[in-house]
Amino acid sequence: MGSLANCRRRSQATTERVKVDLNADVGESFGVYHAGDDDHLLASITSASVACGLHAGDPSTMRRTVRKAAHAGVAVGAHPGFPDLVGFGRRELAATPQEVFDFVLYQIGALQAIAKSEGVRLQHVKPHGALYNMSARDKAMAEAIARAVAASDDSLLLIGPPGSELLRAGEAAGLHVVAEAFADRSYESDGSLTLRKFADAVVLDPSEAAARALRIVREKKVVARDGSTVDVNVETICVHGDTPGAAAIAAAVRAKLEDAGVTVRALR
Amino acid sequence: MGSLANCRRRSQATTERVKVDLNADVGESFGVYHAGDDDHLLASITSASVACGLHAGDPSTMRRTVRKAAHAGVAVGAHPGFPDLVGFGRRELAATPQEVFDFVLYQIGALQAIAKSEGVRLQHVKPHGALYNMSARDKAMAEAIARAVAASDDSLLLIGPPGSELLRAGEAAGLHVVAEAFADRSYESDGSLTLRKFADAVVLDPSEAAARALRIVREKKVVARDGSTVDVNVETICVHGDTPGAAAIAAAVRAKLEDAGVTVRALR
């Protein structure tokens, strides 16, 4: 009896541990330009990071995206980026920390108001593209982002790479931070993502991405490009919205996780 | 005794009536570009309408402007405009009501977050330039703006011209609306502003602007270009931030009003 209770507790504890959020970037269309397969992605993910108009997205796209996410029961977050529309926020820009603070706050606020008008409260913030990459290693930029998130709503979760300056800055700013791994990106043995210039940087095969996701959740590990094993301890798994076949990858990841008994649900 | 009480009531009523807000557009700089004499304007006005990045302003300018306004004890509002930076939001654009709703909401939200980070809550919204002029007469555009204001924060005041579609739409949306007159603009006999193409459209003489402001407050009247008298019943008087000598005009208006016993204070 005692052992059964123990077993139950253990099982429950295990069950509690085996849950994960599945996030993707959405709302990256602009004006007449269509980007990403949001409708299908939203059927599989649990958290959506919405572009805020400076690197992608526009006010009308933002509203439509929030509405769709809410309709699909997907949590919504802000996905602020560099003010570089033609470069899609992927080019490093020597912005000052103060400028970063200001334009991140601006983007979060714009989405907050649009979300509010759709009856949605933002769950998280995740920087986009070069801003994500730079703030992972640049302390001053990381702090600027963390302060902007805290200033807009200190209950917002801050998503970033595990062990990054961004998450350290988020914690220092009193935010709840959330580490993420990528189901559709290859890793190096030091835990960094394989640079996109390498052919195998992106995992395009849905079943491979799904297998990687499951291993990340269950074993907290990924196999790096060189065959070594890297520890990853994360609460959310990202599928890039702009990877070709993103919706199919997200669907495969979700199915694989749920088939394995993992609870896939939003962060909050 | 009864007559004394009556007198007191009347006097009190009079006192209550003789107060007004003095507003100006500020924060219209962009990047390295400096526009307007905000520092001096803020010393005289009681409400500041801050550009939100689509026709003027940028996130860093917005933050600095809100901070300065707060420091000067001036109430802050949003001044959304058309997405037309090179045209400063002064050119009519055939945007749909839905687009207007979306980009007005976007701009208000962006400023709300920045204001919150400075410990400031927005007092009002006032459309800028061509958006102001078009929404004064275009019901669908007016409704789009009013809905956007209500969706972002239904306690926000909506400022517009007296008798305009904008104020009607604001009321219909359940907003408190505030009619404004211009101390530094000439009027036509039908109550409309003299078009800027006429030489005497703008009142540049501080003492004349001050005299007009006092008459608007005390007598609720302005003398039109043709000499006729027009009724104006407003709660706020605008001095354009970009009129040459705007700060001197605002200072003269404020001094004249206060010398005459008018209470100049923010709307809320």
Add this chain to the structure above:
Amino acid sequence: MGSLANCRRRSQATTERVKVDLNADVGESFGVYHAGDDDHLLASITSASVACGLHAGDPSTMRRTVRKAAHAGVAVGAHPGFPDLVGFGRRELAATPQEVFDFVLYQIGALQAIAKSEGVRLQHVKPHGALYNMSARDKAMAEAIARAVAASDDSLLLIGPPGSELLRAGEAAGLHVVAEAFADRSYESDGSLTLRKFADAVVLDPSEAAARALRIVREKKVVARDGSTVDVNVETICVHGDTPGAAAIAAAVRAKLEDAGVTVRALR
């Protein structure tokens, strides 16, 4: 003998008459955003109007597009539009004629330099979207465009709707003007295009578009929405690059015309 010569002359004249240019808008991608099926369109058309960065297109897209067009043996022209990226240049903007002159000249020049670097000389200019529609009826705007074209290179052809202010202004400016008809748009009995808000404004069926094109070339007529017949005398036929299935329509139009013995070739 004389009659044989006459016959030959007549036949030759007939042959000379039955030729037409087939044009489409291309290069409307922007940054990471892909628009239009340029690769397939370029296989069927003979003149390409390239977006110049203010309503669509960017410097890199422009270069790639010119290169592709040159490779496909397609003549290249400039497709300047309003500075309204989020609105794709489709929204009317109250720009002054001087502003229009300046930004049209700017866009043509930018494309001229890029074309020159690819060994291509521009053949024509055709305004885009709202600029096309407004300049068809607004004389001052039409003159501004015509003057900008003439100022950049007075050998450039100016394409516009038959009977428009644009073509009149072009002729007055000493330009060779080219009237165009649309294979994929429905007409009203007055010769104007059916507004896009009507369901049947766009002809999506390739064989119907092809039949219309042939009738335009052979009979110089289109059947309007109300069944009446409208005269059209044009030298070029447009297939919109952003109509769904544009490439299939262009291919069908070209095949139909060539099968009927029409020579499809660029304007110059």
Add this chain to the structure above:
Amino acid sequence: MGSLANCRRRSQATTERVKVDLNADVGESFGVYHAGDDDHLLASITSASVACGLHAGDPSTMRRTVRKAAHAGVAVGAHPGFPDLVGFGRRELAATPQEVFDFVLYQIGALQAIAKSEGVRLQHVKPHGALYNMSARDKAMAEAIARAVAASDDSLLLIGPPGSELLRAGEAAGLHVVAEAFADRSYESDGSLTLRKFADAVVLDPSEAAARALRIVREKKVVARDGSTVDVNVETICVHGDTPGAAAIAAAVRAKLEDAGVTVRALR
């Protein structure tokens, strides 16, 4: 006798050597935003570098600036920059060489057409801000710029810092290159400019700037911040258009040079 001939030759050589161009950035206004004192600057300089719309300037400002320069007898060149309006092109951006080639070509072409419409042929190209600084040391970026200049018009002069990758790339591309020094900037002992973060980076005193300019022209030397002497061999001297009091500095430099018998004239 021989000594007299030698003396004459030397004198002649000296006379030939003692001439210089005086350049400044102009046309940096944007829309309603006014920047720089172009009218006064143009009275003193001999070459004007005109902003081309991506970091500053707009089509209408470009036309007005070219017209003013032509009226003042000042040679005109293109001043292309990064596509970063809010950052005024001063922030480093990780653009690829191909992107740089494309947007530099775009900007030169736009100005060429506008200049042509004013009867002006461009004399030179000089990159702006971060593009200038990066291309001074980044070979790939320098080559991209040089190729873009050569592609647009291989008779255009390319202005850059002496000994820079930019000038090397220009020479390799077959361009005539022109080294420049700054009258209003402080130098380090290695010949680089003192970073703007130092208080004495900018020389604001007109007479000091003038003295530096004369020494640069006559002795081909500047005194660095640490008192050491640096060799500079240049054909043009720059006065920044956005230095406070730029017009007064330019006037003082020109007067000093001409009083000393130096011929101040455009490069071509």
